[in-house]
């Protein structure tokens with residue numbers, strides 16, 4: 001998980017308005033400053049300390065949404081079920097999913113799937129046709145999730161994380177477009 005990727009994200013993609021989970025009426029949306037406490041909480045319940053995304057970085061991303069988005073899935077009026085961080089870059093066909101996380105209490109309830117779909121829709125709306133990500137080589141749960149969602153392993157970065165763990169690089173071509181049909185620009 002966790003480089004950086006344009007225009008305002010005032011309108012949510014259409015997929016954000018479909019099929020809410022059985023136990024929440026909320027749909028995915030772009031984060032606001034009011035979400036900061038919950039975004040920080042999610043980092044703490046789901047990741048080891050060395051992987052926590054800092055509050056000031058969340059704040060920066062929310063306040064300058066030109067080449068990135070923090071996407072959230074509410075689980076009620078004041079609680080988030082999960083979030084995702086997406087980067088893109090003008091002129092690049094590749095967006096990067098920097099992170100996706102669902103509160104362990106809400107996992108296996110479809111929140112991660114809807115957040116990923118929202119991230120993919122957001123990337124498409126920014127003109128991207130390919131989504132890439134890095135995941136810890138020992139994160140079996142996330143790897144299985146990405147593979148089920150159509151991501152393909154295309155590279156490994158040795159000792160990528162501070163504790164020496166390698167990162168596996170995964171990619172997904174949005175709208176089923178093949179690599180050979182694209183001029184790819186890696187993020």
Ligand SMILES: CC(C)(COP(=O)(O)OP(=O)(O)OC[C@H]1O[C@@H](n2cnc3c(N)ncnc32)[C@H](O)[C@@H]1OP(=O)(O)O)[C@@H](O)C(=O)NCCC(=O)NCCS
Pocket residue numbers: 001002046099100101102103106107108109110111112113114134135136139141142145148
């Ligand atoms: C990876 C992650 C985001 C997936 O989120 P999630 O909300 O659990 O994902 P989903 O619920 O959409 O899908 C997971 C499973 O739940 C199942 N599921 C989906 N909706 C369901 C429902 N309504 N009822 C029961 N099961 C359901 C899915 O079919 C899938 O099942 P499977 O594992 O047997 O195939 C989550 O595991 C997570 O936050 N992990 C820790 C953080 C992390 O490592 N992030 C990745 C960093 S690179």
